[in-house]
Amino acid sequence: MTDQGEIVVGERFVDAELPGQEWRGITFEQCDFTEADLHGASTHGCRFIRCDFSRTDLVDAKHTATAFQNCTFDRTLLTRWSLDGCSLLGSTFLDCRMRPLTIRDTDLTLVSLSGANLRDVNLSGLRLRDANLSESDLRNVDLRDADLTGARLLRTRFGGADLRGARIDADGLVQATLRGARIDLETAVRFAAAHGLDVVS
Numbered sequence: 001m002t003d004q005g006e007i008v009v010g011e012r013f014v015d016a017e018l019p020g021q022e023w024r025g026i027t028f029e030q031c032d033f034t035e036a037d038l039h040g041a042s043t044h045g046c047r048f049i050r051c052d053f054s055r056t057d058l059v060d061a062k063h064t065a066t067a068f069q070n071c072t073f074d075r076t077l078l079t080r081w082s083l084d085g086c087s088l089l090g091s092t093f094l095d096c097r098m099r100p101l102t103i104r105d106t107d108l109t110l111v112s113l114s115g116a117n118l119r120d121v122n123l124s125g126l127r128l129r130d131a132n133l134s135e136s137d138l139r140n141v142d143l144r145d146a147d148l149t150g151a152r153l154l155r156t157r158f159g160g161a162d163l164r165g166a167r168i169d170a171d172g173l174v175q176a177t178l179r180g181a182r183i184d185l186e187t188a189v190r191f192a193a194a195h196g197l198d199v200v201s
Contacts, residue, residue, distance in 0.1 A: 008027065013033045017037050021038060024044045026047075029049040033052060039060060042062045045066065048068045065085045068087065079097055081102070081103075108123075109127055109130060109131065119140055127146075128151050132151070140159075148169075161181045
């Protein structure tokens with residue numbers, strides 16, 4: 001359908017049947033993939049800019065070094081979605097089916113995952129700066145060494161999550177539900193300070 005290096009702008013792929021599609025080095029800008037079948041698709045080095053993936057079937061899709069910038073995922077099927085070395089900068093996820101999910105070395109800066117169910121997912125070492133994770137289910141999630149600086153964590157559930165080495169602002173430590181989470185000593189001290197305790201040695 002497209003060749004490497006091609007730039008596709010404003011194209012409509014609504015209801016398109018594209019299972020198993022393989023794309024390399026292609027840029028899609030403001031394209032509409034609503035209700036398209038991309039089951040088992042794979043991309044490498046692609047860019048999707050302000051694209052709409054509402055109700056798209058991306059089950060078993062695999063993406064390597066691909067960027068989804070300011071894209072919309074509304075009720076998208078993302079079961080067994082695989083991301084390796086990707087970026088989801090500024091993208092929004094609404095009522096998506098996302099588990100199980102494999103995500104490695106991927107930038108989630110400014111991503112909106114409010115209310116998302118990410119339970120048991122491995123997010124260790126990922127960049128989640130300024131992400132919206134309000135009311136999300138992050139129970140039993142591995143967040144070791146993740147960067148949650150500036151993230152919105154209002155009523156985010158972290159029960160059983162591993163937060164050792166994670167960077168979380170004072171506001172996040174106050175707003176999130178951390179009961180049962182594993183934290184390191186540094187985070188424990190910051191948690192106490194955020195709750196108005198005077199920590200002395």
